[in-house]
Amino acid sequence: MERTRGLAAMAVTVVVWAGFALSIRGIGASSLTTMDAALIRFTVPVLLLAPWIPRTLRRLRAERSAVVAGLCVGAGLPYFLVASFGGSLTSAALVGLVIPGTVPVFVALLAYKIWGLKIGRPQAVALAAIxxxxxxxxxxxxxxxxxxxxLAGLIWAVYTLSLRVTVLDPIGTVLVLCLPSACLTAVLIMTGSVPSHLAAGAARPADVVLYLVVQGVGVGVLAALCYPIAIRCLGSRAAASLGALSPVVTAVAAVPLLGEPFTGAGAFALVVGGVVAFNLLAGGTAQHAPDPGPTQRGPALAAHRGLRP
Incomplete structure (x- = not known):
């Protein structure tokens, strides 16, 4: 039963991750601007999780400012804008491949720089393949x-490391990164500092609903809650390895949905294989940050490891 539950949660997570890459690439073909998509992405989770805001604010008093900054920058508006810009220049397949594929590389390098954690030779080979x-x-x-x-992968790696040492639970983490981004995006749109088809009433309802479901509910809430469940039921290594399927799902789905041809099979094999090998070989090396101790350990520390967009 637990395994079935974990596999179901992981399936939802992989589909949502693929949806993130596809929707990021699809912004240019929609009637929404990038800031419109950002407003939906960050506002919907805040509205859905609003009852947990008071509890999150209380727990936030025990959080370090550097960790809060890492969460907000690493998965908030700055990350979204960089990922969106990269998606506008490339393809959905590359968005789904490069960002999550390079996170283990950047996490290992940052962990070495910050905590002096060494990278084992087998893991180094896996990272080289990526x-x-x-x-x-x-x-x-x-x-x-x-x-x-x-660059987006590097920013997400900062978020990943911040997740490993935060005192916040998954819901609190979602609120902390979404609330400032939603407020900033709304202010920029309302003041006319950025273009917005939503504000002008020119956005197609179908596009709004699509991004509400994929970015707001899917990426903003479902992935953040389902991935910890998958890790709890399957274990962190198995869940992270299964998560490597998301680039493949993205590339296959991009063919009928966006008309993008599937190319670069060799690159996919190297990156996906490297990610799987890296997670299977993990064991006390640079993949794991030092335990922050009982006063700083978050309730979902282990569940957050490896969380992606």
């Missing part, structure tokens, strides 16, 4: 876009 796959994918005409997606 980099080789990204380099192979970057040889396509959209090479500049691949560099932007690499």
């Amino acid at each position: 980099l080789a796959g990204v380099a192979l994918a970057g040889r396509q005409p959209a090479g500049a876009g691949t560099l932007v997606l690499l």
Whole structure:
């Protein structure tokens, strides 16, 4: 029963992650601007999880400002804008491949820099395979876009490390990163600082509903809650390895939905294989941050490990 529950939660998570990449790529073809999509992405979770805001604010008093900043920047508006820009320059397949694929690389490097955690030789080989796959994918005409997606992967790695040491639970984490981003996006739109088809009444209702479901409910709430369930039921390594299927789902779905041809099979094999190998070989190396201790350990610390967009 637990295994079935975990597999179901992981299936939902993989589909949502793929939906993130597809919808990021699809913003340009929709009637929404990037800031419209951002407003939906961050406002919907705040509205749905509003009853938990008082509890989150109380718990936030025990959180360090650097961790809060890492959460807000690493998965908030800055990350969304960088990922969206990269998606506009490349393809949905590359968004789904490069960002989650390079997170283990950046997490390992940042953990080494911050905590001095060494990378074992087997894991180093796995990380090298990921980099080789990204380099192979970057040889396509959209090479500049691949560099932007690499930056998005680095920003998400900051979020991942922040998750590992936060005192917040999954719902609190969602609220902390979404609330400031939703407020900032709303202010920019209301003051006319950024273009908005929503504010002008020019957005198609079908597009609004699609992004409400995919970005607001799916990415903003479902993935944040289902992935911890999957980790609890299946274990962190199995869940993270199954999560490597999301680039494949993204690439396959992009063919009928966006008309993008499936190319770069070699790059996919290297990146996906490297991610799976890295997670299976994990064991006290740079994948794991030091335990922050009982006064700083969040209720869902282990459940957050490896969480993605």
